[in-house]
Amino acid sequence: MKRYLSFILYGILCFVVIAGARSGLIDTYQQVIIMFIGINIILCSSLNLINGYMGEFSCGHAGFMAVGAYVTSILNVWLFTSSQIFGEPVLSPVAAVFLFPVTLIVGGIAAALAGLLVAIPSVRTRGDYLAIITLAVNYIVKSSIENIQVIGGARGFMGMGKVVDSMTGVLNLPWVMIWIFAFTAFCIWVLNHFVNSTYGKGIIAVRDDEIAAEIMSVDTNRMKIVAFTLSSGMAGVAGGLFAHVLGYINPGSFTIMKSTEIMVMVYLGGMGSLSGSVLSAVSFTLLMEVLRPLQVYKWVLIPLLLIILMLFRPEGIMGNRELTDVFPKLRRFFPSKEL
């Protein structure tokens, strides 16, 4: 029972939010913010695996997000809606309710494969060089999408709204939100297990001392590839969800600006801390919304806050500790198996 306490609490929270959304207590605008928080948690914690736990520097996370977003969107529009590009739906639109998570995962796999493709040749490089490679990948993805006219090119791709409509048509529930909650929990669960296993700690050994890791029995290349693939796959899932929140995507949403935003969240939360990533994704998303009335001045204030943070707390909110390290009492919600 105790083991599942955190799941139960999270389930109750999700249920309350969904009930609130259904009854109209939480308006559409607030719902969108809640959904962005979930997406940002996935993006931030998955990038934390590379930039935090592994100590590498990847700045092309939005590129992998774009791969996932486009693959999932195209699949859904092709399968479940009648559109100008693909014509009549291949499957009954009703099936979207069941197959939506499947297409999301397919999008994630596509992004993971893209990540694998980047990781294999670049495992030899690190630091600045990997940063440049991932930066280039971000641009390649964006420019390629811009130049594929079938999927809208620079004008963007739409029709996901109809998919969401057909899902709510079956059962009137905020489906996208439900899947965001589910995948956020899933990603955190996977990452938490991964980085707490001796196998996953291999990537922390790479960060601490790569030479020692390599000579003392860690297959560093393999670990880097695993981490990179996992991280980009999760970014792909987040991208798919992002596309269905907005109902419209264009390559302009997946630029280096987006990658930077995710990176900022990682460093804000603390490198190598999952709870830090969650905290910072929540607070950063909220902060962006609170400061929205300031319009352009927002972009003066937020970087200023970042500078102040870097000066006074360069390790981020949590450093590399977890919430359970700071408040040991929380352990009873997240009991680890006694070994």
Add this chain to the structure above:
Amino acid sequence: MAILELKNINHYFGGLHAVSDFSLKVEEGELIGLIGPNGAGKTTIFNLVSGFYKPTEGEIGFCGKSISGLKPHEVTGLGIARTFQNIRLWNSMTVLENLCISQHYRLGYGFVDSVLQTRRYADKEKEVIKSAREFLEILDLKECENEYPKNLSYGLQRRLEIGRALTIRPRLLLLDEPAAGMTAGDIEQLIKLVKWIREKFKLTILLIEHQMKVVMGLCEKICVLDFGEIIAEGIPSEIRKNPRVIKAYLGEEVTVNA
């Protein structure tokens, strides 16, 4: 059969001939010291044996099998462990975790097991932690289990690094200047420790050291390197008197006229 055999190794760093025509045979159970002035190529030889560099020319055999060209973690998997001249521990992880990760190559589970926390994961993880704890006990580091290595004293860090090498269950242990920067008391302990682990784990040891007290106290055979070449080989008492060794270490004798 020799446990480690280096045959005519040549290694270049660009134009620098770091190791030249180096041959060495290490028999099972031997404890050989590798000494020589700074920059003589001792650590390069360790890096070659542990697979970190691939020799430009020559062959490295371990238990009769060629290991030149294998990746470092593959070499480790065969049973060659080493320590480093400047301590390289994983400082953001606890002492216990350090000793667990060094068993990475024989974890026996992969990504899927670690995420789903399967039965195999639980079993293997238990095994790894149990054996790490055994080594903590052996090395008398039990109280520091949850301590971070950077908070340990220098001598303890050295001991932990040797312990980490032992968790690999090596047949051949390469010690790169284990006594560097140690006090006399620490050195006494170190000599005892090396002697003891050698008996206990039936190890073959190759040792680089500058502290003559350690070399003379431990090694049965010494191999002296200078500019990447072997200039002398033999038992400690011979080496001590060898004029070429004295020359390499102290320079030529000059008469000073006051």
